[in-house]
Amino acid sequence: MNQSVTVSAKSLDEAITKGCAELGVALDEVDFEVVDEGGMFRKMQVKVTVKHAVKDEVKAAVKDEPKTEPQVEVEAGTVEEFMIGGKTQTAKAPKAPRKVTEFDPNCPKFSKTMAFAEEFFKLMGDNLSVVSSYTDDEFIIAVDGEDVGRLIGKNGRTMAAINTIISAIAINTHTDEPRRVIVDIGNYREKRKDYLVDLAKRKAEQVKRTGHAVRLDPMPARERVIVHLTLQDVEGIITESEGVEPHRYLVIKPGAR
Numbered sequence: 001m002n003q004s005v006t007v008s009a010k011s012l013d014e015a016i017t018k019g020c021a022e023l024g025v026a027l028d029e030v031d032f033e034v035v036d037e038g039g040m041f042r043k044m045q046v047k048v049t050v051k052h053a054v055k056d057e058v059k060a061a062v063k064d065e066p067k068t069e070p071q072v073e074v075e076a077g078t079v080e081e082f083m084i085g086g087k088t089q090t091a092k093a094p095k096a097p098r099k100v101t102e103f104d105p106n107c108p109k110f111s112k113t114m115a116f117a118e119e120f121f122k123l124m125g126d127n128l129s130v131v132s133s134y135t136d137d138e139f140i141i142a143v144d145g146e147d148v149g150r151l152i153g154k155n156g157r158t159m160a161a162i163n164t165i166i167s168a169i170a171i172n173t174h175t176d177e178p179r180r181v182i183v184d185i186g187n188y189r190e191k192r193k194d195y196l197v198d199l200a201k202r203k204a205e206q207v208k209r210t211g212h213a214v215r216l217d218p219m220p221a222r223e224r225v226i227v228h229l230t231l232q233d234v235e236g237i238i239t240e241s242e243g244v245e246p247h248r249y250l251v252i253k254p255g256a257r
Helices: 012-023 052-064 108-124 154-171 188-210 221-231
Strands: 004-009 030-036 044-050 079-084 087-092 129-134 138-144 180-185 237-242 249-254
Touching: 004 012, 012 030, 012 044, 012 221, 030 221, 108 129, 108 138, 108 154, 154 180, 154 188, 180 188, 188 221, 188 237, 188 249, 221 237, 221 249
Parallel strands: 138 180
Antiparallel strands: 004 044, 030 044, 079 087, 129 138, 237 249
């Protein structure tokens, strides 16, 4: 089973749906990265990757499998259901797991990207600390120090631009290493996620109470998905993305799934 796939679509929701279908997993089992926001004459490019929890299951299946026996396949015809944009989608379950390769910290994508990142942030300020780490899914470059707000920018836009630059360096480094690069400045990503989860829950309660839809401010694709996932199991609430990038926004409205 492939662990990631890059798909083209007119919108983020459509891209993630296509990616889930191709990977054979449910929406909450994937993470994604917008490779290209697209434009007037081209579709956006989104890389959809199976999350850590799914990879753990793959590792366990490979570990427990007898070496002399073929891999066990999931029963044909099994499907998963998931919600996105208030619509039910189906995807076939994966058949045979593939072995997850062990991470090599000396691989070019990691070593060269981190070396570039350290030099990059030296130019941004003398008091910045840069700490690198990795998970099964990501390379993480954590940056902290004084006055990091200028590197984050309004709603994280400056940080997103920095992430794009450093990711481009990693992508252009010849390697089969699938992990994506994540830049996190001043622990902004975790703080922003907590804020969005709280915002989504509060607005959902408002919609239930008043019966009127609520439109959120425009936000990046990754943040819209956080809201989608937070409210996907809330009874009587649906979420839909509307508008055109980079001003695409979410609407939380009453409705049955």
